[in-house]
Amino acid sequence: MSMSALLSALRAAGRQQLSASTVATRQATGSHLLRIDGYTQVSKLVGKGKRMRSETISVGGHDWRISCYPNGCSEKYEGSHISLFIEQASHQQTEEDPTIKVEASILDQAGMLSYTKTIPEIRASAYTYWDGFGWNDFISHKDLDEEKHLKDDCLTILCDLTVVTEQCTEVALPPEPMVWAPAPWPSELHGQLVEAIWNKEKPDVTIEVGGETFVAHRWMLEARSPVLKxxxxxxxxxHVANMDAEVFKTLLQFIYTDSPPLVEEATTAEKLLVAAHRYRLGKLKLVCEEVLCRHVAMDSVVATLVLAEQHSCPVLREACIRFLSSPGNLEAVVAADGFDLLKTGCPSALLELVVKKVMRQEE
Structure with a gap:
């Protein structure tokens, strides 16, 4: 569950002054390729304790560079090893010392990792910033294979650097106390009673439907619909899913006014019927049934009958049965591939139609 969803749920449960903070770490990773051409000659020219530096790279808000000592950087390893370090170039001051992870690899002739050393994790400090992070004994000269590591007398080193910076905290403050003043009642709700209710009592319920937000009075919704209660x-x-905002607006108007809307289009009536069935608003549902009864036709009767079966609409079902019982209509629907839909969507209605047809033929 997201922090915002968790805050909403806990505040809805009564913890109105709940605050929260999120603590996490930030991690950034960068890589750099250091290539030394003519390595044999370079190692002769660069003396013991002398280094070669790469260009700087930026990782985790800091600048870094690779320092390579072809003949070692300390007395113990001078002349026998290559020393390698990651140094901080910017020396940026931060509230918390970052944690550094380093991996350095020598690439073979095919560009694959052939020799790797890793520093799993180390916390940087002002002292280590200057000394860098790495190895006095990165690789010994005798282990440096000319065929494998020095193709065309070229040494290629890949460095992967991960910087874990300071903890960051996101704070969610408690909501400001709400100061309520009588608001204009919504334009989608009509009538003097509605206006009186809206001006006297503040809405205490928020409903999100189809990307729009509605406010209403809990006691009104609970009194009118057991489902909403x-x-x-x-x-x-x-949050109401699978419903258009316009349909819910009409539903809300009916809940407040008990006045059925003026619906003419079959598509609108279907959506409103499904919503009325969902929230057990019988009066509104019956109005929608009556509208759809007037739209029963050859191209819509099967779908309308399935709708009536699925949402327990006896008036609409009877209108569809009566239409299909007329001479030639059932045959025409079956010929238009409506039989499968009747069989799967409303088998009881299909059985009733077949029985009626057989009885007519026997008369």
Whole structure:
């Protein structure tokens, strides 16, 4: 669960002044390729304790560079080893010392890693910034294979650097106390009673539907719909899925006014019927059934009958059965590939139609 969702749930449960903080670390990774051409000659020219530096790279808010000592950097390893270090070039001051992870590899002729050393984790400090992070004995001269590591007298070193910087904290403060003043009642709700309710009591429920947000009164929704009463039993912020905002707006208007909307289009009536069935608003559902009864036709009757079966609409079902019982209509629907839909979507209605047809033929 996301922090915002968790905050919403806990505040809805009564912890209105809940604050929160998120603590995490930031990690950045960068890589750099250091190539030394003519390595044999370079190693002769660069004396013991002398280094060669790469260009700087930026990782984790700091600048870094690779320092390579072809003949070693300390008395113990001078003349026998290559020394390799990652140094901080910027010496940026930070509140917390970063943690560094280093991996350095020599590439073979095919560009594959053939020799690798790793520093799993080390915390940088002002002292280590200057000395760098790495190895006095990165690789001995005798282990440096001319065929494998020095193709065309070229030494290629790949360095991977990971910088884990200071902890960061995201803070979520408690919400400011709400100062409520009577708001204009929504334009989608009509009537003097609605206006009186809206001006007297502040809305205490927020409902998000289809990308829009509605506010309403809990007591009104719970009194009108047992489904909404159950949905709002644990929260004041409701999210309604699988419904258009316009449909819910019409539903809300009916809940407040008990006045059925003026619906003419079959598509709108279907959506509103499904919503009314979902929230057990019988009066609104019956209005939608009556509208759809007027739209029953050859090209829509099967889909309408399936809708009636799925949402327990006896008036609409009877209208569809009556239409299909008319001479020639059932045959025409079957010929138009409507039989499979009837069989799977409303088998009881299909059986009723077949029985009626058989009875007519026997008369």
């Amino acid at each position: 159950e949905d709002l039993s644990l929260t004041s912020d409701l």
